[in-house]
Amino acid sequence: MAQIEYKRRSGYLFLAVMVGHILLISAQVNARSGVPVLEQYAFGALSEIQRAVSSTVSGINRAWTGYVVLRGAREENDDLKRRLAAAEIQVQEQRAEAERAKGLAQLLELRKSVALTTAAAQIIGGAVIPGFRTVTIDKGAHDGLKADLAVLAPAGIVGRIVTASPRSAKVQLLVDRNAAAGALVERTRVQGVVIGDGENGLQMEYVSEVADIVVGDTVVSAGIDGIYPKGFVIGRVESVEKSGTSVRRIVVHPAVDFSALEDVLVVLTPAPGSEPPGGAGG
């Protein structure tokens, strides 16, 4: 047992001495690079340790940083989503404002072009009863509005006021089933009465059976109903039904897009030379 211990101790001593010799030799011998071998190997070993430590530390650092960044990115993502949503709403608002400004500009142009006293009004509501097409505007009796005043849009005739409260008024659209307006075909001056169908269309009635009317003819107000001033566009002939040579039914497509109305002009003065309503104006 003691002999084994002795041999083992001798072996350790031998290893230690050999290592000592190797270190001693390495400290004196220069490698090809001019650096002592001991320094070269010591540096190499140290650099490997440094590399291992550095990669470990940087790995942990990257993982930690990535975790923190991911957390930050998530919050940032949520914030960006909120801001994007707000920006989209803002864009839509600005687009609406632009459209509204465009509409107002057109309305202003119309106001300049007509020799009538008008009041601009904004649509603030609409009826939801099928067949009855009315809207509410934000001007009323305090602004000089009253029943049977014509309401116009840049594209053409909108309708007439049927009820005026102090601060608002109800407008019967021309497409209402009870609405009607004196009209004439611009090309041939054929007269008739335009009546709403309760949806989005118009029909021209009380037209001579031999009248010269073709699809595409422009229909304007005749100014004979005491409500609508003469010459304003009502719509365009969409179809003409005939029986032989007799005109049976004329469908007119309104010039105004009633579903997109926002701003209108109310004609405050009666149409000059207008006659008392006779079958027109409901």
Add this chain to the structure above:
Amino acid sequence: MKAAGVILAIAVALALQTTLAWYATRGAVTVDLVLVAVVYVALTSGPTAGLLAGTLGGLAQDTLISGGITGIGGLAQTLVGFLTGVVGTQFIVVQAIPRFVVFFLATVVQQAVFMGLYELLDLRHFGTPYAAVAEQALGNAVVGVVAFQLVELLPGAMERRRAMRRGPRR
């Protein structure tokens, strides 16, 4: 006590080696007395004493004689001392021929390690030194065996001389 003997043996070997160094420069058979001392110590005292003797002798040779890289000779001598000590504990090396072989091989190993390290480190080139190594191995072996015989015979011879001086007993 053993350490002191080791140091003394190495010191004597170094002294003789340095005084006899010129023989080598004149082309005579080179004998490495330090190596002989190391092998002797290793065979008589074991691997630990052998490696200590090798370390001491090798480093001393490196610093005082060779003028080369300190440690190469030390490493070679340490290795030889340790291995010889191991051989001495594993085998019975008491006859002249086994001792001769051990000295011879120890020299070959020492030279192989010494020259190999120099070659490996690209510090010195030895060409084909087989003859020189063989000569040195032969010389070391002869000197070693003789040294062993002298040391072993010396106590008996001294005793016999004393007995002869006293004369025959009656």
